[in-house]
Amino acid sequence: MKRLTMISLFLMLVLTFAAANAETSPDAIREWIDGDVGEGETITSVELDDNTLSVVVDLGSVNELYDGYIIDLATDRASSITDTLLDHPELDAEWEIVYINFENVGYFFFTKDDIETNEYNMRYMNVYDNDYNSRITTVGEAPAATPEPDVSSTVIEALARYRIGEYYDNTEIDSITINDDLGTDTPGDYIVLVRLIWNGKNSGAMAREVLKMYSGDLAASLYEGSDAVQEVAVSWTVPYLNNGNGKCSYERKADGMYLTDEVWTF
Numbered sequence: 340m341k342r343l344t345m346i347s348l349f350l351m352l353v354l355t356f357a358a359a360n361a362e363t364s365p366d367a368i369r370e371w372i373d374g375d376v377g378e379g380e381t382i383t384s385v386e387l388d389d390n391t392l393s394v395v396v397d398l399g400s401v402n403e404l405y406d407g408y409i410i411d412l413a414t415d416r417a418s419s420i421t422d423t424l425l426d427h428p429e430l431d432a433e434w435e436i437v438y439i440n441f442e443n444v445g446y447f448f449f450t451k452d453d454i455e456t457n458e459y460n461m462r463y464m465n466v467y468d469n470d471y472n473s474r475i476t477t478v479g480e481a482p483a484a485t486p487e488p489d490v491s492s493t494v495i496e497a498l499a500r501y502r503i504g505e506y507y508d509n510t511e512i513d514s515i516t517i518n519d520d521l522g523t524d525t526p527g528d529y530i531v532l533v534r535l536i537w538n539g540k541n542s543g544a545m546a547r548e549v550l551k552m553y554s555g556d557l558a559a560s561l562y563e564g565s566d567a568v569q570e571v572a573v574s575w576t577v578p579y580l581n582n583g584n585g586k587c588s589y590e591r592k593a594d595g596m597y598l599t600d601e602v603w604t605f
Contacts (some may be wrong), residue, residue: 373417448497543605554587558596
């Protein structure tokens, strides 16, 4: 009897360990968060890859919704979904970043720390079509079509915006452009062109050191964040230094982004 008890205890420990280390399926996550959207709304896909959880939500018909309500609705749904995720500790080790894409409306992109500290807000929301009035129609009419963005390039842009906004002092985003890399044979490879304005008030030498550091950090972050980023070019304008300019270019190698060129006019 004692031997059987020990065997039973051992089997229970093995099963408990296996359950704790089993990966959670996207279907299971989808089932958990299905109740976080309203009637007529749908969770269209859930993917979990490299500690990034991607959720696509169809908010249904928006032909009678005005812009503020659409954004409030998306914010409410994102909050409910993230609350549900945090209520499942068995999923905790499997994700660090969550990307919630509301089709043809916009997206949220934030880290687990952002959610746990309630530090996320509308600065993570990117509205694809700001002219909501063009999509407000009478009942029965179909809303005007809005081109659906490429999700991969959208995630890359969100990564860049998040890194810049959180970690680079005195920095404004002028533009972020993501182009197809025609120099590779792999579809979906990209070249990221970032134009930034730095409002620091330092000497030219100090500015170059800071901006080169920021540029290298951004290139490294994009390297870690997406295998699709093949090249990164970061251009700077510094108003304090008579609108002087700088540019750092990087190319992807097997073990990181390597600086291939830098130009400074101050």
